[in-house]
Amino acid sequence: MANYAELMAQAQALMAQAEEARKSELASTIADIKAKMKQFGITVADLGGASGGKKPAKSKSTAVAKFRGPQGELWAGGPGRKPEWVRAVLASGKSIEDFRI
Template identity: 45%
Template sequence: MATYQELLAQKADLEKQIENARKQELSDAIAQIRSLMSQYGLSVADIAGKAGSGGKASATKGSKVAPKYRNQATGETWTGRGRQPKWVEQALASGKSLDQLAI
């Protein structure tokens, strides 16, 4: 049966082997990616999706949404996304509907 110190030494050796294997696999993966990028004439921007890849999520991410509801008294607006503003909550509590607040 192995002693505690021997097991710790084995663990340290295995961790080194794991790290070396990881580095080698990452290096191989990067080389393969660079080869494919060269073969197909791709750039980093193409890979990152910043060159107009047409992806729906990236095309709408960060874009402004038009307001759907307006407070007639103050002119405040709300897009209908996220938490309801206090003026919407108060209007709904007073018996109004969202349809009545719609722009």
């Protein structure tokens, strides 16, 4: 039976082989994908990757603020999830109307 050092050397050699195989397969896969994209006229934007794989940043609301929080936070009062300060105000029993600008 092999000792620990021999097994570790074998494991490292196998990991190096696996990495080389991955790189080789990756290169051929990318080439296949590029060929199909060219064949069908597919762009990176068609795949949803126009932003480099990141989700586009949400734009800030352009609505006029109707409420000002205790720390000066602003909220337009629109649909969607209420800001944390609004939820805290409501949970404390106060009316959001007390914070109307």
